[in-house]
Amino acid sequence: MKKSEADSSPRSFNSANALTVGEVADYLRVHRSTVYRLLRAHQIRGFKVGGLWRFSPADLNRLWTALPSEKRLPPTKDPSKGGR
Numbered sequence: 001m002k003k004s005e006a007d008s009s010p011r012s013f014n015s016a017n018a019l020t021v022g023e024v025a026d027y028l029r030v031h032r033s034t035v036y037r038l039l040r041a042h043q044i045r046g047f048k049v050g051g052l053w054r055f056s057p058a059d060l061n062r063l064w065t066a067l068p069s070e071k072r073l074p075p076t077k078d079p080s081k082g083g084r
Contacts, residue, residue: 018054027060 024044025032038044039053044063046053 017057018049019057019060020055021053024055024060028064 019027021032021035024035028035035044035053039046044055045059046055048054
């Protein structure tokens with residue numbers, strides 16, 4: 001695969017910004033078990049690294065914007081900014 005093809009991939013992002021289950025739960029203001037339930041229901045996308053789930057901040061932002069506004073609580077922080 002050429003470098004330009006990898007850069008244009010929707011799944012291409014800086015893995016250093018990948019979020020853990022706990023960080024996703026904090027951001028969405030839900031319990032960790034809810035994050036796993038959302039994964040099983042294919043409502044959020046994640047990937048495993050060494051047996052642990054990781055998530056793209058961009059995927060979470062897409063999930064957030066897809067929610068009806070009456071179901072949204074203000075997030076605790078913007079996952080795309082890093083700031084762990």
